Amino acid sequence: MSLAHESIATLRRRLAAKEIHSRDLVRDLLQQIDAREKTIHAYTHLDREAALAAAEKSDPSLPLGGIPIAIKDNLNVLGDPCTCASKILEGYKAPYDATAIARLRQAGAVFLGRTNMDEFAMGSSTENSALGITRNPWDSTRIPGGSSGGSAAAVGGRIALAALGSDTGGSIRQPAALCGCVGLKPTYGRISRYGLVAFASSLDQIGPLTRTVEDSALLLSALAGHDPRDNTTDLRKPESFLAKPDGSVKGLRVGIPKEYFIPGMDTETEAAVRQSAEWFKKNGATLVDVSLPHTPSAIAVYYILATAEASANLARFDGVRYGRRATDPRDVLDLYHRTRSEGFGPEVKRRIILGTFVLSAGYTDAYYRQAQKVRGLIRQDFENAFASCDLLLTPTSPEPAFKLGDRTQDPLKMYLADVFTISVNLAGNPAVSLPCGFTKSNLPIGLQLIGPRFGEEKILQAGHSYEQAHDWHQRLPPA
Amino acid sequence: MSAPQINVSDVASLARLTLTPEETAKFSSQIGQILSHMDSLKQIETGNVPEVTPPAHPNLRQDEPTPSLSLQAALSNAPAQANDLIVVPKIVE
Helix, strand or coil: CCHHHCCHHHHHHHHHCCCCCHHHHHHHHHHHHHHHHHHHCCEEEECHHHHHHHHHCCCCCCCCCCCEEEEECCECCCCCECCCCCHHHCCCECCCCCHHHHHHHHCCCEEEEEECCCHHHCCCCCCCCCCCCCCECCECCECCCCCCHHHHHHHHCCCCCEEEEEECCCCCHHHHHHHCCEEEECCCCCECCCCECCCCCCCCEEEEEECCHHHHHHHHHHHECCECCECCCCCCCCCCCCCCCCCCCCCCEEEEEHHHCCCCCCHHHHHHHHHHHHHHHHCCCEEEEECCCCHHHHHHHHHHHHHHHHHHHHHHCCCCCCCCCCCCCCCHHHHHHHHHHHHCCHHHHHHHHHHHHHCCCCCCHHHHHHHHHHHHHHHHHHHHHCCCCCEEEEECCCCCCCECCCCCCCHHHHHHHHCCCHHHHHHCCCEEEEEEEECCCCCEEEEEEECCCCCHHHHHHHHHHHHHCCCHHHCCCCC | CCCCCCCHHHHHHHCCCCCCHHHHHHHHHHHHHHHHHHHHHHHCCCCCCCCCCCCCCCCCCCCCCCCCCCHHHHHCCCCCEECCEECCCCCCC
């Protein structure tokens, strides 16, 4: 078996024992990439020589010493491009490391390459990339999910051991579910966003995509913790996140929110998720019926707040300090207009316009401020639910991966793909998606476990117990 | 209640975007649809509900100068520069 198929937990033991060297690992992965990348197109940038050189110098005694990790193309890695899959960042080279990158570097990780995404993380299918689409490793006629579709396709397609993604409305969990890997969105404030290109700052979180829950906990330990450069980061010390690797789910109160099992959802997805709930019950957990009554409003709230924040955050791309600049501008306004109109793709323009509109005079109360209030109600829903349970169990996505091109002409329909992930960002809670089955046509199905704020240990522990009893995560995509 | 008529070109211009006629037509209809969906929020009773605002006590650092990007690094991506400054079109006539 190729080293590229093993978990990070196993590989770091083998690296530390000097059974293998990081260079073998990188070479194996590059070989897998050569075989599959032409079909999947998960990467936007690969620096083979740099990865091999870093592997050569790696220190296996460090927590992630010599472990290659792929990075979503919206995180600054010193000296690398950081395109955000946009033409507007053509030619940009990061002059610094994001804090998440610096922490991985400190833990000994090797950076393998940059992964594809929807432009500025705006999308649910990775079809909004200016650098070409990414295909689902389980069925190349289908989308990998998004916006961290490159990261999910790389990990699910076994051409990366792990990857970083970012999640504003489901952008780690939904593609993880659709590509058969584990995707964690930590609590808002758990990981510093310094050096992550901002989309919607009150929602954005960085998180890992991995093969196993244990690997997710390993990466989270390296990434978590306060950073003076992101004052939303929490002051508490990072934990191990998987203190009892063989813990049982006995006595766990698992909430089943009725709003997450809706008419029209895919029947195989619903069956697989309900069966997972039964597994928890059979193993000593109690299933509790709960309600999150404001769930149906989440999409509307999200697309008001996220676009409003994006319209402000993306104002910085004006052709002055970095990235693309329109040629021979008449004056400075012409420079702004032409740079932005030539540089941004259609979904980004659509969202900037929407965000500008909901913040414009006369409409702020009706849209933006009303959405902030409903966001408060959504948060309250979660607090109420967690009074009677330890975690919530839901599907990650209402359906498995859809066909490429199916939704590109209907943005509203595309937005509805995030219906089960978006509320978690609005409330700020942590959630993990892990494989819980396959459809008859061999497409992965994802299970979402949502925890109370800073309750990552609870969901990772429960997810790990579930994973130990199943082998979904060991299935390989077709060659 | 129906969604407001939005003049997509005007709003785009506020955001320093110039749209082609095709984009204007397409975005007008798509954004109209999205706003209709968003209008469902108006039905929700939020009389006494406070707006979500950023945390009152973020973990602020001391306001002390610390080393930052070098001038050279900060200018390394500028599309045009001279004398350690970024060059832009003339603003004042």
